[in-house]
Amino acid sequence: MLERLVAEAEKLAGSKADVSIDVSEVSKLDTFGAWLIERLRRSFSQGTVEASINGLSANYSSLVDEVRRVSAAPALDTATITITGMLEQIGRTVAGIFGTVAALIDMLGAVLVASGRVFLRPRGFRLTSTVHHLEQVCWRAVPIIVLITFLIGCIISQQGIFHFRRFGADIFVVDMLGVLVLREIGVLLVAIMIAGRSGSAYTAELGSMKMREEIDALRTMGFDPIEVLILPRLLALVIALPILAFLGDIAALYGGGLVAWFYGGVDPEAFLLRLRDAISINHFTVGLIKAPVMAAVIGIVACVEGLAVQGSAESLGRHTTSSVVKGIFFVIVMDGVFAIFFAAIGI
Amino acid sequence: MAPQPFPDAIIRVRDVTVQFGSTRVLDQLDLDVRRGEILGFVGPSGAGKSVLTRTIIGLVPKLSGRIEVFDVDLDAADAATRRSVERRWGILFQQGALFSSLTVRQNIQFPVREYLKVSQRLLDEIMVAKLGMVGLQPEVAERFPSELSGGMVKRVALARALALDPELVFLDEPTSGLDPIGAGDFDELVRTLQRTLGLTVFMVTHDLDSLYTACDRIAVLGNGKIIAAGSMADMQASEHPWLRQYFHGKRARAVMG
Numbered sequence: 001m002l003e004r005l006v007a008e009a010e011k012l013a014g015s016k017a018d019v020s021i022d023v024s025e026v027s028k029l030d031t032f033g034a035w036l037i038e039r040l041r042r043s044f045s046q047g048t049v050e051a052s053i054n055g056l057s058a059n060y061s062s063l064v065d066e067v068r069r070v071s072a073a074p075a076l077d078t079a080t081i082t083i084t085g086m087l088e089q090i091g092r093t094v095a096g097i098f099g100t101v102a103a104l105i106d107m108l109g110a111v112l113v114a115s116g117r118v119f120l121r122p123r124g125f126r127l128t129s130t131v132h133h134l135e136q137v138c139w140r141a142v143p144i145i146v147l148i149t150f151l152i153g154c155i156i157s158q159q160g161i162f163h164f165r166r167f168g169a170d171i172f173v174v175d176m177l178g179v180l181v182l183r184e185i186g187v188l189l190v191a192i193m194i195a196g197r198s199g200s201a202y203t204a205e206l207g208s209m210k211m212r213e214e215i216d217a218l219r220t221m222g223f224d225p226i227e228v229l230i231l232p233r234l235l236a237l238v239i240a241l242p243i244l245a246f247l248g249d250i251a252a253l254y255g256g257g258l259v260a261w262f263y264g265g266v267d268p269e270a271f272l273l274r275l276r277d278a279i280s281i282n283h284f285t286v287g288l289i290k291a292p293v294m295a296a297v298i299g300i301v302a303c304v305e306g307l308a309v310q311g312s313a314e315s316l317g318r319h320t321t322s323s324v325v326k327g328i329f330f331v332i333v334m335d336g337v338f339a340i341f342f343a344a345i346g347i
Numbered sequence: 348m349a350p351q352p353f354p355d356a357i358i359r360v361r362d363v364t365v366q367f368g369s370t371r372v373l374d375q376l377d378l379d380v381r382r383g384e385i386l387g388f389v390g391p392s393g394a395g396k397s398v399l400t401r402t403i404i405g406l407v408p409k410l411s412g413r414i415e416v417f418d419v420d421l422d423a424a425d426a427a428t429r430r431s432v433e434r435r436w437g438i439l440f441q442q443g444a445l446f447s448s449l450t451v452r453q454n455i456q457f458p459v460r461e462y463l464k465v466s467q468r469l470l471d472e473i474m475v476a477k478l479g480m481v482g483l484q485p486e487v488a489e490r491f492p493s494e495l496s497g498g499m500v501k502r503v504a505l506a507r508a509l510a511l512d513p514e515l516v517f518l519d520e521p522t523s524g525l526d527p528i529g530a531g532d533f534d535e536l537v538r539t540l541q542r543t544l545g546l547t548v549f550m551v552t553h554d555l556d557s558l559y560t561a562c563d564r565i566a567v568l569g570n571g572k573i574i575a576a577g578s579m580a581d582m583q584a585s586e587h588p589w590l591r592q593y594f595h596g597k598r599a600r601a602v603m604g
Contacts, residue, residue, distance in 0.1 A: 120370035213444035220404045221458045 006036045012044040015273065019044040023118050024055025033058065034067045035240040107304045108296075110242075111234060114226040129232035140241035145190055146195070150183075152189060153252030154259045156180060161264035161300040170264050174271055175278035177256040182283040186249040187241075188335055191294040194241060195327035199302040202233055204322035206306025207316045215307070236301040241295035242288050249287065281345050290338050297334055300326045355382045356415075357515055357547050358403060362479075363412030364442040365395070365402055367455070372398050374571030375412070382517075385548040387540055387558045390568030391589065396551045397441065400517055400570065404438060415477040415513070434462055437508030442518040445492040451478075452488040454523075455507050462511060477506040482536060498529045502517075509540070518550040522557050530554060555599055 021041060027035070037053060044051035056064060118125045160173035170199060209215050215225050253275070260266040266274075305323035309316050350389065358380040367500040368594070380386050390396050396463075401407040403414055405421055414421060417430050445454050454571060455474045459465070475485045481502040492500060508516055522530035534555040535556050541548055552558060558565055559579060566576040567590060575585050583594050 209447070213440045213442060213446065215445055216401075216406050217438065217440055217444040217446075218435070219406065220433060220438045221461075223461065224429045 002036060003035070005283045006040050007039060007169055018049055019051040021051060021053045022055050023053060024057075025059075026055075026057070029057075029060040029063060029136040030068065031063065031183060034063045037064065038067045038070070099329065101307075103304050104300055105332075107230075107300050110226050111230060111300065114224060114231050114313065118227060119222075124227060124293070126228060126232045128205050129228075130235050133233050133236035133238060136201070137194065137236050138243055141194065141240070141244060142195060142247060143238075145193060145248050148193060149186060149189060149248035150233075150251040150255035152185060153177065153181060153255030153257075156185070156252075157256035157259040161260065171266060171270070171274055173256075173264060174274040176254065176268065177260075178275050178279040179283055181256065182249055182287045184280060184287070186252055187245040187287045187290050187294065190245045190248045190329070191241060191291070191298065191331045192328050192340040194237070194244065194295070195298045198237060199239075199262060199298045199327040200320050202299065202302035202326050203309075203320045204316065205305040206230075206303060207309030207319055210307060211311055211316065212308045230299075230303045233303065237295040241298075242291040245288055245291040249284070286338075286342055286347055290335065293335055293338075294331050294343070297330045301327045301330060352565040353396045355380045356380060356551065357417060359413075360399075360403065361415075363402060363414060364410040365398055365401075365407060366410050371571055373409075376572055377574055378566060378567075380549055382546060382547055383541075383545060385537065385550060385561055387562030387565045388549065388568065389553065389558065389565060389593070392553075394403070394568045395538070395571065396568055397481070397519055400519055400549070400551055404517060407569045434511055435511035435513055436517065437511065439501070439519060439521055439537065440448045441506050441507045443492070443504040443524070444566075445500060445504055447492050449494070450489050450491055451503050455510050456489070456501060458507065473510075477509055478503075480509065480536075481506045482522065482541065486491075498525050498533075501525065505536075509544075512544065513546070515547045515549070518548060518552075520551055520553065521556045522552065527545050527556070529593040530556060531560070533557075534552040536559050 003056075006254060021037065021044070023037060029037075041051045051136045053064065069318050157173055159178055160176050161170055164170055164173055175252055209229070215229070225292060257268060261268055301324045305319040305326070309319045356379040358378070360376060360378040363373055363376045364371065366414075371423055375401065378399075387397070388396055400405055402409050403416065414444050416433060417432055419428055421429060421432065446457065449457065452471070452474055455477055456470050457582075459470060461492070474488065478485055478488065483499065483502050483506070487495065487499065487503070492503070495503065499584075505521070521537070522533050524535060534554075537548060537550070540546055550557065551561065553592065562579070564576065564578060565582050567574050567582070567587075569587075569589055574587055575582065575590055585591070585594075
């Protein structure tokens with residue numbers, strides 16, 4: 001309101017020189033008001049002729065003097081969107097992908113070196129820490145993993161029966177469930193959930209340690225952060241994921257079996273007989289063999305992101321997000337690579 | 348000013364340049380820290396005091412130059428020699444940098460466990476002794492760092508830095524964030540420890556009281572170089588404009604009476 005009045009007053013001046021501003025009616029003044037008076041004064045001042053302020057109460061003269069020393073606000077940098085700018089952004093992002101892969105390989109190498117060192121000097125192995133992380137990522141994850149895979153098994157089975165029934169092929173739902181769960185869905189689902197659950201936790205833990213200089217403190221005490229912090233976490237994950245994938249497989253088959261029984265009328269005996277015919281041990285091993293590799297990928301991505309955290313809370317959030325996103329992405333890429341590999345060797 | 352070479356220097360920094368992007372933080376800096384002294388390291392905010400500390404302890408890579416600690420060039424040293432140097436120093440970070448997942452007891456015992464093979468009983472007794480040295484009661488041993496006050500964090504961090512009886516201690520702004528009485532106690536503590544344990548102390552600080560009461564020698568960083576080094580009297584006699592402002596300002600007069 002006042003600002004608009006001042007803006008109107010600025011226009012009034014025209015080209016008149018030697019204006020004086022009368023503020024004797026002003027009884028109270030804050031920084032905003034003082035600056036508006038100063039702004040008005042500056043707009044009335046022309047060249048060397050300064051406009052004057054009259055009738056200022058003595059209480060506020062120091063405030064107005066203070067404001068007088070303020071220089072004009074610097075113009076904000078307004079980012080303009082140009083085609084070249086967008087292309088540059090795309091180029092940088094693509095280059096960033098190679099950077100990410102290089103960082104992962106770098107970490108993989110460092111981890112292998114550290115494990116070699118621990119292998120040669122087993123006293124340096126952090127058993128307590130490994131067991132602690134195993135409890136966190138494996139034991140405490142069991143309920144949620146079992147629940148989710150159970151539900152997914154139920155849903156696959158229900159959908160299968162619903163659609164196969166039209167062809168009178170209800171019983172084939174067992175084949176579909178068995179192959180799908182054991183080969184792909186079981187391990188993939190568990191890996192994605194672990195990336196969200198433990199990968200993010202690893203990144204946040206390491207990131208906040210980085211922010212609080214704990215990692216620097218470790219280093220200056222002569223400890224290798226990879227040996228102390230990362231190796232136990234990775235190892236715990238690599239042990240945990242096959243166990244969880246196995247439990248997930250069982251839970252999904254169990255859920256699928258229950259739905260087949262109550263919804264599809266396939267009684268448990270028939271289900272088990274059919275399952276035995278439909279799947280071979282290969283389906284099971286193909287699924288489980290992927291688990292440790294996916295665990296290593298999730299762990300390495302999480303640790304790289306954790307160590308990349310800079311000093312700010314925003315950076316911690318960004319890296320935690322990108323840990324989960326990249327973790328899931330690489331899990332799916334690895335799954336694809338495995339699919340090609342197993343197809344090539346004919347399993 | 349060129350430092351005179353001291354045969355008994357415990358840290359020898361020569362021609363060290365550190366650059367972040369295009370900003371040169373340290374520019375061919377030379378510094379000696381003598382055995383057994385408390386060196387106060389001052390300079391305007393953002394001058395690179397912490398950077399120099401972190402460069403000496405090997406956390407910040409340098410562009411050029413040479414740093415010797417205990418007569419060992421850390422760049423040229425192999426892993427075992429490096430470890431033996433790291434065993435002989437203790438570092439108090441600005442924010443304490445206590446391991447947040449470990450209790451006070453575990454924090455203090457952490458470095459000891461790695462380097463010495465001693466029984467849990469001895470570890471616990473030594474831990475209580477170290478807590479006593481920094482003026483803390485044994486009751487805090489089972490607390491986590493998040494349950495400690497700012498001053499206690501600094502004391503525990505100092506106890507951890509002293510855990511392996513180091514010969515050299517780096518303190519990065521040990522009294523910042525402490526109330527004046529706490530800060531005074533801390534200075535006294537550093538002084539006492541230096542006398543009883545024969546420590547060499549490298550102390551980055553802003554605190555004039557600390558400089559006045561605790562430090563034997565003062566080095567001043569400005570424009571990426573050491574602009575002055577010497578006793579408090581030398582500092583006060585200096586004609587350098589920043590030094591004059593720093594050591595003759597209102598706050599300085601209040602401290603020195």
